[in-house]
Amino acid sequence: MYEHLFITPRSVLYNIEPIGTGSEFVExxxxxxxxxxxxxxxxxxxxxxxxxxxxMDKDYLHRSRDFGGNRFYEGAKTINGYMENSLSVVKAIEKLTVRDDIHKLTLIRWKNVFPLRELLKKSLAWCPFCIKEWKENNKTVYYPLIWSIDLVHMCHIHSCFLINKCPTCFKQQDILRRQSLVGICQHCLRQLDDGATKEKYGQENKDWQGFVIDNVCSLLNYDGKINTGENSLLVKNLNLICEKVFDGSINEFSKQLNFARSSVVGWIKGKVKPTLENQLYICQRLNIEIEQLLLTTNIQNFHIVKQRKRIINTSSKPKRVDYYIVEKELEKVIQNKENISMEAAAKKVGINKRTLYRKFRHLCVQISNHYKQYLEERKLQRILCLKIQVEATFTNLYMQGIYPSRRKIEFVMNKPGVLKERELQSHWKGLLGKQGLLFERNLGECEDIGDEFQ
Structure with missing residues (x-):
């Protein structure tokens, strides 16, 4: 009777269906x-x-959870990509929800097609008008995967900029936080679509963004097989382009499309892959779609067109650095005895911290050691102030005939858990010992009661 009965396995988490799977607006x-x-x-x-x-079988995440830390959230910007971090999260969520389509919410399928460099945004970006419309139509608010791709700066539905700062408090939003709520600011808890205004795109910018979005959407919609590796269609088609358009001349390839020759050589030999931006730029200049470049066995009707301006993130352009001025700025930090970390010092001079350590290690070590000493002094000062507060609270309770238990002192000081710190706990026990209360009651009881004593 029940031989054809199929029982769905029980899931730990709700079997919630992702939004937009199989479309360019996939969650x-x-x-x-x-x-x-x-x-x-x-x-x-x-x-x-x-x-x-x-x-997840990740020791560093277990340590971060047990001892405190943000390792998971600091690496959250790669969760939507294809690195090991993303694969681990996908497997865990699929197991907990008993779903087999969670991998479609990432770029895992494109792992060997695009390098990770400049692929994903480092902070959240969204279209306030999409969020507003979803709310007004009683639809679920979410963040599509396309918004997390670094090249995408425009919403093609509303022809407006994606924004990455709260319109109320003007703070950037992390990709994921412990208290993240979709559509809500992580800092001021206001709606992310409040008071949004449209900023107009320039026509050249709009043309490039339109080309980018159309091609990225076609990739997100693609559901067929993807050939990867040194003999991938990308490598074959780049060689075909070099042969047919540039008469087999790598020099002409690099000159006409304004790429470094060494980069073009690496692409044609399949040793490295061009970034998503470079792939799209090649397609735009040859008047083809990216699906033809990546997924078609024989490109036809391609020809080089007049160069169109593309909008490149200016922060990625190399800057000429005057290291003499940088050195003087670091020396000034030391002379003024500024209490800042090397991270803050690097931001102040506008140079990467790793570069500073390579160029001016002796100065960086001095700044770092000074900051460590400053933190240690602050810690000692804090402990001293807290000891004074504990002692005053202890004495006040004792004089009122109230047993100065750990919980009672924390309650009066309005600092829950403060006596869990080893130095403060020792100080509290020392005060109990001076008053002869340490052995008057069981110490376990001392931590839980706050009644009057005789």
Whole structure:
């Protein structure tokens, strides 16, 4: 009677369906995580600590969870990509939700097609008008995967800039946080679509963005097989382009398309892959679609067209650096005894911290050591102030005939858990010992009661 009965396996988390799978507006994995946490009436942090990390075989995440840290959230910008971090999260979520389509919320399928460099944004970006429309139509608010791709700066539906700062507090939003809520600012908790205004695109910018978005959408829609490796269609087609358009001359290839010759050689030999931006630029100059470059066995009707201006992230352009001025700025930090970390010092002079250590290691070590000493002094000062407060609170309770238990002192000081710190706990026990209270009651009781004593 029941031989054809199929029982769906029980899932740990709700079997929530991702939004837009199989379309260019497919949901991102980080957005899905935030929505799943919300549907369970819990925070992203609780979901990650209690369920996700235990399902992932990552020692560094277990240590971060047990001893405190942001390792998972600092690496969240790659969750929507294809690195090992992304693969681990996908497997864990698929296991917990008993779904087999979570990998579609990432770029895992394109792992060997695009290098990770300049592929994903480092902070959240969104279209406020999309969010507003979804709310007005009672649809679920989410962050599409296409918004996390670094090259995409425009919403092709509303022809407006994607924004990356809260319109209320003007702060950037991390890709994922412990308290992330979709559509809500992580800092001021206001709606991310509040008071949004459209900024007009220049025509050249709009043309390039339109080309980028059309091609990225076609890739996100693509559901066929992808050939990768040194003999991939990308490598074959780049060689075909070099042969047919540039008469087999790598020099002409690099000159006409304004690429470094060494880069073109690496692409044609299949040793390295051009970034997504470079692939799209090649397609634009040859008047072809990216699907033809990556997925077609024989490109036809391609020809080089007049160079069109492309909008490149200016932050990626190399800057000429005057290291003499940089050295003087670092020396000034030391002379003024500024209490800043090397991270802050690097931002102040506008140079990467690694570069500073390579060029001016002796100065960097001095700044770092001074900052460590400053933190140590602050820690000692803090402990001293807290000891004075503990002692004053202890004496006040004792004089009122109230047993100065740990919880009672923390309650009066309005500092929950402060006596869990080893130095302060020792100080509290020392005060109990001076008053002859340490052995008057069991220490376990001392921590839990706050009643009057005789």
């Amino acid at each position: 991102s994995l980080t957005s899905y995580l935030a929505r799943v946490a919300f549907e369970h009436n819990t925070s992203v942090g609780h979901l990650v600590n209690k369920l996700l990390i235990p399902s």
